[in-house]
Amino acid sequence: MTGTNKTSTPRLGSGRGKPRTMRQHIIRRLLVVLPASLLMVVLMKTGVLDVAADRMTFDKLAWFDDTKLVEHLRILVTHNGMTDEPGRCLVFIVNGNDPLNAQRIDVMAKHIKGCPDPDGKPQMLFTIRVDKADRELQTDHGTPGVFHPMRP
Structure with missing residues (x-):
């Protein structure tokens, strides 16, 4: 019989040393989960998730x-x-009597609890004209009564 006879004991874990303790396991999981959770909160607060879902x-x-x-x-x-x-403080009033190629939607700011300037009176901001057939938007934002193309 030539060669050496080594007796090996099986290792638990990754095979690169001692097995991880429960504390090490939890810490490694937290190092992955916490930054991912913080990233999701930041994306939610900045509105990136809303825009992506809308697209x-x-x-x-x-x-x-x-x-x-x-x-x-x-x-x-x-x-x-x-x-x-904020988006939750906006009210969109759709005029259902307009034709499909020139439907008007009034954008108003409601001032209730949780919204700026809570005086109780809604404030007219601007109007959006929607051409549903051609999928075009126009607004009179900044120029009341005079419509111009709206940025998508």
Whole structure:
């Protein structure tokens, strides 16, 4: 019999030394989970998640669904800097009697609990004109009564 006869004992864990303790295991998990959680909170607070979800869900047919259209406009208005009001403080009033190629939606700021300047009176901000057939938006933001194309 040539060679050496080594007796090996099986190691637990990764095979690179002593097995991890429960404390080490928890710390390693936290080092992954905490930064990921903080990143998600930052993305949520900055509105990046809202914009990404809107881009994925707002399609050609959504232009004809007033609820989806209003949510799309809420994201556009708040992220394009057209108003300083938070999205939850905006009210969109859809004029249902307008034709599909020139539907008007009034954007108003409600002033209730949790919204700036709680005097109780809604404030008219601007109007958005929607051409649903051609999927175009126009607004009179900054020029009341005179409409110009709205940035997407």
